[in-house]
Amino acid sequence: MATGNDVREIFQLKASDQVRRVQKTERKPDGISRELYGLIGNNVSTVAFNNPTYKPKLNVSKKAVNWTWRPFVNPSRDDDLVLQHWEKTRTDPNEEYRFYKFNKSINLISFSPEEYTSHLKDPDWTMEETSYLWDLCRRFDLRWVVIQDRYEWPPQEADRLALQYYNGNNLVISENAPNATKKEEEDTPMKDASAAASGSGESFVQATLGGDTSTSTGATNAATATASGSKPPTAAASTSKAVVSITPAKTRSMEDLKHRYYTISRILTKIRMGDASQAVEKAQLLSSMAYDKNREIERKKNLEILNTRTPEQIEEEEALYLEARRIDQNEKKITRERENLLRLLNTRDIYGPGGPTSAGLAGQVGVAGGGGPGTGIIIPSNSITIPSSSSPSASGAAGGAGGSGHSSANGPLSPSVGKGGAGAATPGGAAGASGTTPKKRKKAPKGSVQADDSAPPTPTTATSGANALKGSSSSNHRRPSNASDGPGGPSSASATLPPPAVKKEKLTPGAYLRSQKMTPIVSTKQQRVQSALVTLGLPFKPAMPTATVMAKWDQVQSNIVTLLDIKKQADKLESDLKVVKMRRGSLGSGSSGSSSAVTGSAASGAGGATGGVSLGSNVDGNFGVKREGTGDESGTPGPVKKKKRKD
Amino acid sequence: MGTYGGDEVAALVLSVGHTWTQAGYAGEDTPKSIFPTSVGWVDLPAEADQGDDADNSEDTQMQDVTQDGASASDSNHIGKKDADGGDVAPQPVGAGLVPSKKKITKRGKYYVGDGEISCWRPDMEIKSPMKDGLVEDWDALEQIWDHAFLKRLRCDPTEHPLIITESAWNTREIREKLTELAFEKYNFPAFFVAKDAVMTAFAAGRPHALVVDSGGDMTSVVPVYDGYVLRKGIMRQSLGGDVLSDQVLQQFKASDVEVTPQYLIAKKSPVIVGQKPNVVLRDRPATPSFHKMMQMRVLHDFKESVCQVAESTYNEQNISTRPQKPYELPDGYNFNFGTERFKVPEIMFNPKEFLKNPTPEQENFVGLPKLIFNSAQSCDIDFRPTLFGNVVLTGGNTLFPGFADRLHWELNSIPHSYKVKLHAPGNTVERKCGSWLGGSIMASLGTFHQLWISRKEYDESGSNIVNKKCV
Numbered sequence A: 001m002a003t004g005n006d007v008r009e010i011f012q013l014k015a016s017d018q019v020r021r022v023q024k025t026e027r028k029p030d031g032i033s034r035e036l037y038g039l040i041g042n043n044v045s046t047v048a049f050n051n052p053t054y055k056p057k058l059n060v061s062k063k064a065v066n067w068t069w070r071p072f073v074n075p076s077r078d079d080d081l082v083l084q085h086w087e088k089t090r091t092d093p094n095e096e097y098r099f100y101k102f103n104k105s106i107n108l109i110s111f112s113p114e115e116y117t118s119h120l121k122d123p124d125w126t127m128e129e130t131s132y133l134w135d136l137c138r139r140f141d142l143r144w145v146v147i148q149d150r151y152e153w154p155p156q157e158a159d160r161l162a163l164q165y166y167n168g169n170n171l172v173i174s175e176n177a178p179n180a181t182k183k184e185e186e187d188t189p190m191k192d193a194s195a196a197a198s199g200s201g202e203s204f205v206q207a208t209l210g211g212d213t214s215t216s217t218g219a220t221n222a223a224t225a226t227a228s229g230s231k232p233p234t235a236a237a238s239t240s241k242a243v244v245s246i247t248p249a250k251t252r253s254m255e256d257l258k259h260r261y262y263t264i265s266r267i268l269t270k271i272r273m274g275d276a277s278q279a280v281e282k283a284q285l286l287s288s289m290a291y292d293k294n295r296e297i298e299r300k301k302n303l304e305i306l307n308t309r310t311p312e313q314i315e316e317e318e319a320l321y322l323e324a325r326r327i328d329q330n331e332k333k334i335t336r337e338r339e340n341l342l343r344l345l346n347t348r349d350i351y352g353p354g355g356p357t358s359a360g361l362a363g364q365v366g367v368a369g370g371g372g373p374g375t376g377i378i379i380p381s382n383s384i385t386i387p388s389s390s391s392p393s394a395s396g397a398a399g400g401a402g403g404s405g406h407s408s409a410n411g412p413l414s415p416s417v418g419k420g421g422a423g424a425a426t427p428g429g430a431a432g433a434s435g436t437t438p439k440k441r442k443k444a445p446k447g448s449v450q451a452d453d454s455a456p457p458t459p460t461t462a463t464s465g466a467n468a469l470k471g472s473s474s475s476n477h478r479r480p481s482n483a484s485d486g487p488g489g490p491s492s493a494s495a496t497l498p499p500p501a502v503k504k505e506k507l508t509p510g511a512y513l514r515s516q517k518m519t520p521i522v523s524t525k526q527q528r529v530q531s532a533l534v535t536l537g538l539p540f541k542p543a544m545p546t547a548t549v550m551a552k553w554d555q556v557q558s559n560i561v562t563l564l565d566i567k568k569q570a571d572k573l574e575s576d577l578k579v580v581k582m583r584r585g586s587l588g589s590g591s592s593g594s595s596s597a598v599t600g601s602a603a604s605g606a607g608g609a610t611g612g613v614s615l616g617s618n619v620d621g622n623f624g625v626k627r628e629g630t631g632d633e634s635g636t637p638g639p640v641k642k643k644k645r646k647d
Numbered sequence B: 001m002g003t004y005g006g007d008e009v010a011a012l013v014l015s016v017g018h019t020w021t022q023a024g025y026a027g028e029d030t031p032k033s034i035f036p037t038s039v040g041w042v043d044l045p046a047e048a049d050q051g052d053d054a055d056n057s058e059d060t061q062m063q064d065v066t067q068d069g070a071s072a073s074d075s076n077h078i079g080k081k082d083a084d085g086g087d088v089a090p091q092p093v094g095a096g097l098v099p100s101k102k103k104i105t106k107r108g109k110y111y112v113g114d115g116e117i118s119c120w121r122p123d124m125e126i127k128s129p130m131k132d133g134l135v136e137d138w139d140a141l142e143q144i145w146d147h148a149f150l151k152r153l154r155c156d157p158t159e160h161p162l163i164i165t166e167s168a169w170n171t172r173e174i175r176e177k178l179t180e181l182a183f184e185k186y187n188f189p190a191f192f193v194a195k196d197a198v199m200t201a202f203a204a205g206r207p208h209a210l211v212v213d214s215g216g217d218m219t220s221v222v223p224v225y226d227g228y229v230l231r232k233g234i235m236r237q238s239l240g241g242d243v244l245s246d247q248v249l250q251q252f253k254a255s256d257v258e259v260t261p262q263y264l265i266a267k268k269s270p271v272i273v274g275q276k277p278n279v280v281l282r283d284r285p286a287t288p289s290f291h292k293m294m295q296m297r298v299l300h301d302f303k304e305s306v307c308q309v310a311e312s313t314y315n316e317q318n319i320s321t322r323p324q325k326p327y328e329l330p331d332g333y334n335f336n337f338g339t340e341r342f343k344v345p346e347i348m349f350n351p352k353e354f355l356k357n358p359t360p361e362q363e364n365f366v367g368l369p370k371l372i373f374n375s376a377q378s379c380d381i382d383f384r385p386t387l388f389g390n391v392v393l394t395g396g397n398t399l400f401p402g403f404a405d406r407l408h409w410e411l412n413s414i415p416h417s418y419k420v421k422l423h424a425p426g427n428t429v430e431r432k433c434g435s436w437l438g439g440s441i442m443a444s445l446g447t448f449h450q451l452w453i454s455r456k457e458y459d460e461s462g463s464n465i466v467n468k469k470c471v
């Protein structure tokens, strides 16, 4: 690589001797220690240089501090143990021990026997046990974990003595007896005790435990004596027996202990701080002593459950949580999709008679009203789902069912929705009323059997009757809705031609071509619409664009667009359904029943678009075949029929 | 000075484990002296002191004889004073604070310290005063104390407070006897007994901890709350380094390899891998306990230099791809060890499967993770997360490479929802001397000095004061 010097040479310049290597040392920001900056700054060197910048200076001018090995007494102790330590010579030897101030103990509210008898009685506790608890609290400074660990009632003799020793002579209760025992204990030669214990801790403990039991059952106190060194039961021992009341050995949970402690503390505080002037302080104190035993127990139980979950459970929980989050997030999207769907279905009705349109909307509202908003949304979505292969025959049945259904309008509908009871009838009826034919159709396949139960016609009759009924059945489908809406006028309309679409023609000034009046189709759909036209045997453009032809043409085209949209939706929903089904796994007949209902409804939903059968096969097979199907069913209601008619 | 709360009073710290005894001064970071807890004992005919031979120099014998005379009267004197020794062994010397390595009693002689006990003597029996964390042989223990204070630290016990560590399950009687020993025999001005688990937690800087200690003959798990041992959570089993070494011995036996300790070998010449050793043995009849100890030393060394723990579950396939390690026994036999070296420490984690020929007691052993889990489980539920977050690992037997990783892995694979944090000092000394170190720290704290049991308190209350003040 060419350096600056090379360049100078090339240009025949004098080599600059002041090519000062400017070592750019960034200033270290304040607040970061030099060492740390050396590690993280951008001047990190790979080799650590270790040239100390700090040079210790011998400070000859200052005299070294003298230290002395000096005895001291620690005022925290109640004996006068003299230990020695190093101190600066110039400090005052009589100064109080530096660490004395750390000797703090907690302030427990203690109680007198009188107070106990008048206020603190508890059937579950004796005074002795309560004061034992108090001793432990003082001994372990309210470290509840330790207190609970050491809690043993009735206590071992040695433990009791130790506690008493610690708590000094401020024991409230049973003052005399334990003292006597204590003295006795001290007099007993050590050796006896150790000789009595066989050296193994367990056996010793066992012996003592046995002692406790026997004491508690009211036997003599000999066992206690064993504990304190196999001496014969003496007067002292019997005194101590008198002290240790006859209570069965209890296991106390931490909640029991805390509950007792806080209850007593609260009571004592209340009694002692009767002054109104201390009210605030008292309230504060009391609230600091609040303890809800049951809640604590509940909390710990729940914690336990939480902690004993198996990994599978945890995993499942996490999965569920994620799912819930996902659903939450997708909710908007889903509702939007549903709205789209609804719009799609309703737009179709635009081409139907004016009445049904409004009826459709009203019906939907009615559904919502009937089943609550939730079901209201769900039902329409169900009604649109996927066609199944069973739909062709089903449509016949649908016709039948529908035919019979109109006489007992609610009957066939309610089972199909798949929820029994009066509640179901309402949405069902509403659905029927909505005039969205698909709904009714859907019912038929899954509900055909059920429908038979409620309504006279058997499947066969329904099918056979279907042809006959077709014309009327379709109109019947509409009928209820119309009927509910009011005048029956539309029925005739649906039987014959629907009134021409309400389409406002824009008046273009001047002369224009008819073809200009053609509703343009979105380019993305154009191709598919055209292929649909081909299968219908229609040319891309009408050969004779008269006004009527153009109107029809427009209608056909928009119907095709709607159909394609619905088909797309149907496909999507079908795949969704497949996924759901797969996830549900093998859930037996129950699930399959309901899913078939859904499928059936899907079929009819789709059927609504083209006319019952067609869409079912539509999805499976090719378009043309259906076309024929649709052709047969001249009675099928809806715009499709019109299309057929037209061709 | 005030900032760290230290205030040295030149206390002594003594920690007697099953395998090693550690003694030193409070405030230091390592024990001044570490020596084996085992002592040698030679029976001597009552008067004639003939026990020693070639290994012991003549003048030692002379010393012994003179001491013998001096101490006989001493021991008689003490024998009268404390009559609790029973007839098993009369109280040995000691009151006289005469530094004497070889304690003479009426019936025999003790040898303490690494150099002494590993020296071959035909009739020397080896014994350890500790069993399961409890003192079993008081005479031997006294020898240990003597050796520590008088031979090794060479201090005047009357000038120093003493703090010793005990196992968490120590009994009242033992502590009382220890107290008595400290005050009656050595005249310490002040004394304290601390739980080794608490001290280990202290050394790790934790008031709350779940202390996992795996030493020579015991593995224990002890929950510590704010400096107090939770008795109900103590879990222990006699599965320790010695069992592992014994298993190594069995492995060798199974493959027909004789483990010959150093003291029996006169001459050896190199052999190729896996071949029978070419060795000339010495004729040195020894007691079984001595032979066993020497054999164990070899096995310990083998174990410590070759064995390793699989970092996650034991998987024979993975293990067999790991590099082998060569090891040569004292007699020249050498071999490359592959999967075997992983199997031995695996016993700590899965005794059911890896412990061969278990005794009835050993059949009930559970793996260390389970032991830890059980211990934590027996504590209050609110305290468990703290315990799992402060697992402290200590003891020589945890020093196998990969041990801490494995334990961490195992603890995480037991179903629970706690966060496990394992504190395992990387420093070997710290791991082996955890409890000593904690004692050293605690005894040099200014706030601790109010807790000492003083001579006066002992005189007033007797030895059971220890059960009142040290809980």
Ligand SMILES: Nc1ncnc2c1ncn2[C@@H]1O[C@H](COP(=O)(O)OP(=O)(O)OP(=O)(O)O)[C@@H](O)[C@H]1O
Pocket (backbone or CB within 6 Å): B016, B017, B018, B019, B020, B021, B130, B133, B213, B214, B215, B216, B217, B218, B240, B241, B242, B300, B303, B304, B305, B394, B395, B396, B397, B398, B399, B400, B401, B432
């Ligand atoms: N590096 C090492 N690898 C494996 N094991 C070791 C290692 N170092 C020591 N050990 C083993 O640890 C054991 C001694 O441990 P430690 O020093 O903690 O015992 P101790 O505390 O005296 O005994 P205990 O705790 O049972 O009373 C011995 O069995 C020894 O073989």
Ligand SMILES: [Mg+2]
Pocket (backbone or CB within 6 Å): B017, B018, B213, B214, B215, B216, B395
């Ligand atoms: Mg140990």
